[in-house]
Amino acid sequence: MIDFTQLSGAAFAPMAGLSDAPARRIMAEYGAAYTVSEMVSAKALTYGDRKTGALLSGGGGCAPYGIQIFGAEPQTMAEGAKLVLKYNPDFIDINMGCPAPKITGGGAGSALMRDPALCGAIAEAVVKAVPVPVTVKLRKGWDADTVTCTEVAKRCEAAGVSLLAVHGRTREEMYTPPIDPGCIAAVKQAVGIPVLGNGDLLTAADAKQLMAETGCDGVMIGRGALGNPWLFAEIKAMLAGQPTPAGPTLKDRMDLLLRQVYAMCEEKGEGPAMRQARTQVMYFLKGLHGAAELRRAACGLTYYRDAEELVRLVYRHNVG
Ligand SMILES: Cc1cc2nc3c(=O)[nH]c(=O)nc-3n(C[C@H](O)[C@H](O)[C@H](O)COP(=O)(O)O)c2cc1C
CATH class of the missing domain: 3.20.20.70 (Aldolase class I)
Incomplete structure (x- = not known):
């Protein structure tokens, strides 16, 4: 107990x-x-x-x-x-x-x-x-x-x-x-x-x-x-009075975004999951460059592959 x-x-x-x-x-x-x-x-x-x-x-x-x-x-x-x-x-x-x-x-x-x-x-x-x-x-x-x-x-x-x-x-x-x-x-x-x-x-x-x-x-x-x-x-x-662990890299965040959305699709079916994922995903995008375009893409998530496309967009705006 x-x-x-x-x-x-x-x-x-x-x-x-x-x-x-x-x-x-x-x-x-x-x-x-x-x-x-x-x-x-x-x-x-x-x-x-x-x-x-x-x-x-x-x-x-x-x-x-x-x-x-x-x-x-x-x-x-x-x-x-x-x-x-x-x-x-x-x-x-x-x-x-x-x-x-x-x-x-x-x-x-x-x-x-x-x-x-x-x-x-x-x-x-x-x-x-x-x-x-x-x-x-x-x-x-x-x-x-x-x-x-x-x-x-x-x-x-x-x-x-x-x-x-x-x-x-x-x-x-x-x-x-x-x-x-x-x-x-x-x-x-x-x-x-x-x-x-x-x-x-x-x-x-x-x-x-x-x-x-x-x-x-x-x-x-x-x-x-x-x-x-x-x-x-x-x-x-x-x-515990220990040093702060190193924070996540951009890849850590994006990998987790896709893992969570995939698990949502498995649990609820792709349609309902992707509608719900729109809000969930916004939180992963906080502080990133390209905010307006990323937000638009997040609002339109319909299929799992849209989440993969969103992550590619994140990398385009935020790497290099
Ligand atoms: C979208 C949303 C849904 C919530 N749903 C519940 C709920 O089902 N039960 C509950 O006790 N509190 C609910 N809350 C309140 C949160 O548990 C929490 O008390 C509140 O968001 C303040 O904490 P935070 O600033 O850490 O988010 C909800 C809050 C939000 C933003």
Whole structure:
């Protein structure tokens, strides 16, 4: 059974449309402490929705794998959690952070932050329903007047939750202003279970600073790891007091881009995979010369061979 008090390094954040099985396996291979699935609806699981199941298969490679569920009712969340056990997760993660109106409109995701008692009840129902550990991903609160993270954190801990990952923004703030390290520090102070800080971490130095500032036990990285899984090794080295490993070469990055896109095609079929790859690939192109042309090519990816052509274009603009 996974012991969150023994984990070190950075976890790979759940991201709908991005933390699919190929991404999870690559992040794990490059040193993520654990990975989490894209969020799935507990209600859809109870209806036996097939598309939902497809998001969960493929596991998390060589690191522990969590499945994230969202919902607004303790009973449905408990049933959903039981139903995902067939995908062999090492733990279940509860989404209390998603800001999307289609999720919050139903009272789920970050809307839960308005009701700490309900958060506690959902956490308790899920903890009781499954034999694996349960973690929670939360935000600072709903808005500036409803900053509830410490209360929610305490209730989750009392319900038997094993770890909290705190995105340091309210729902109202979505993804825009800088995160508030103060709320992560407050959660760390309020509970005894491990706390991960999350939001806008792009380098090992960012992770180090957040850990020093907040006392959090580790970090969770989402967008900063896309196209840059080498960040996990850099953070591990930083935490161990070792020198920063040499960063990737352009060839390393392009080889990995093609490997990830190929794995997506194998997993989902070329059509759906290539549509999804358009976003994933953009992250590999950050900072390269020829940005406008590369972006156009990435937006038009339709077949796997288009990804190979894109890589040739990258070399044309960036070598010699
Ligand atoms: C496209 C996208 C999809 C996301 N999907 C989820 C999700 O399914 N579940 C979740 O808890 N958070 C989700 N998030 C939030 C991230 O897990 C993370 O909290 C946020 O991006 C801040 O971290 P970062 O700056 O390291 O990316 C998503 C974020 C993005 C950008």
